[in-house]
Amino acid sequence: TQLLEQSPQFLSIQEGENLTVYCNSSSVFSSLQWYRQEPGEGPVLLVTVVTGGEVKKLKRLTFQFGDARKDSSLHITAAQPGDTGLYLCAGGNYGGATNKLIFGTGTLLAVQP
């Protein structure tokens, strides 16, 4: 069974601080996605990384896929209250032809003004 563990589970910080969220597995994934979920809504895709070592930036968010494609990180610079939400990583594999994703355990981020 493939598992994705995220850390930390909860994070409460002040506006302007930096933070990093980690997503780790003992399994290799073909792709890794990050979603953000706001209260009362479904998750929305932020980014997909597919190559080991790949780094993608989305404004103040930086995403990295580990060289061995077993882990990923999300770094937020100068966090803002609008970044508040549940961050989920999700791994996909090309085998099986189902497009299924394995979702991580989630990191709940609260950014205080």
Add this chain to the structure above:
Amino acid sequence: NAGVTQTPKFRILKIGQSMTLQCTQDMNHNYMYWYRQDPGMGLKLIYYSVGAGITDKGEVPNGYNVSRSTTEDFPLRLELAAPSQTSVYFCASSGPGFGSYEQYFGPGTRLTVT
């Protein structure tokens, strides 16, 4: 495009009752999924479908059933509701082809079983 729509948004069931959660997508996606999410947690896959007429169990299928008679619709049936099924249920779709991993989610159905 409306994307993925789910009804109802909220529902309270008594133990032993049954209900169907509706899910419709208008993106012509082949792949559809049902997840449950417990408070502050990630998503657990209940059932999925790779196309009309084809469904399969996910990680937590017990107590649920699905059907996929059309590309657009993927209803989830709860039989004999139990308190352990209190959760938020999300329907998602991806596609149209294999390898299109991005999943589009509906707004969720919050279900309470008392």
